[in-house]
Amino acid sequence: MEQRHLGRTGLRVSRIGLGTLTWGHSDEIGENDAADLLKAFWEAGGTLVDTADVYGDGEAEYLLGQLVERLVPRRDLVIATKAGSVPDPDRRFDGSRGHLLSALDASLARLGTDYVDLWQIHAFDTGTPLEETLQALDIAVSSGRARYAGVSNFSGWQLAKAATWQLAAAGTRTRIASTQMEYSLLQRGVEREVLPAALDLGVGLLPSSPLGRGVLTGKYRTATPADSRGASEQFAPFVAPYLDDAAGRVVDAVAIAADGLAVTPLQVALAWVRDRPGVTAPIVGARNAQQLTAALSVETLSLPDEICQALDDVSAPVHRYPDQDWSTL
Secondary structure, eight states, X not given: OOEEEOSSSSOEEESSEEEOTTBTOTTSBOHHHHHHHHHHHHHTTOOEEEOOTTGGGGHHHHHHHHHBTTTBOGGGOEEEEEEOBOSOTTOSBOOOHHHHHHHHHHXXXXXXXXXXXXXXXXXXXXXXXXXXXXXXXXXXXXXXXXEEEEEESOOHHHHHHHHHHHHTTBTTBOOEEEEEEEOBTTBOGGGTTHHHHHHHHTOEEEEESTTTTTGGGTTTSSSOOTTSGGGSTTTHHHHGGGOSHHHHHHHHHHHHHHXXXXXXXXXXXXHHHHTSTTBOOOEEOOSSHHXXXXXXXXXXXXXXXXXXXXXXXXXXXXXXXXXXXXXXO
């Protein structure tokens, strides 16, 4: 699998990443399935594995830790995890230095490793000064517990402020290497301000849910399959926003493109987001190794320009003042 630099850093990662959001859930990915997924990913040349301390209440990290070395050499993986999201209804995010560093130590214990390759702030915490949150990244890297640092779910101004703050004291602060955001043909909101900021500041974009939460595979075109996440009590609300008429028109266009190219809708949707400017590596999730192998088969596919343009047009988000050039308005 082709390797790409993560933002403006020397770290190289596979251009498709493996996500672990559903690992450790009783009705989703258990140890055997996780082992099959990790092995298939590694054998295909994948290196970037993304997790978080809240996935499966920590079980996702624990599962990954049980498999590393026993199944896949640690040196062959780029392990990314996150901290800052907390199960507190009164405070969804905690970006305090104390919480973040304690969470990192707990993540390392579950992962069974001395360091993570990429440590990400899961979300912006309005209740903590940003410089305090960012100092936790500096401490994590300077102490060797993390090799690189990133953020997740930051808006455009939040990302720009964070990245600029870190660059303002080069050599003493850790630059922001990446931002992880939802991005697909069904969710192009990052193109307004996040992606331009990332491109300008040398921050690599790691798209989550690059298949529109599974909807872009076409599996929901006529009905909701009984074995799909859209039919599960836990994940149905996650899928539901992308089952409207507007999404349906995009899915139909993807299916038409796939037919014309003799490939699958999954491959078309994934190739589109993988090759967008500023994107380093979409993070894909899968229920089993067969699904993952189908996603990884996109490695040999590059979409023709006319197909990309057609998909751009049918999925184009509404950009109004001041997101685009307003001088002609």
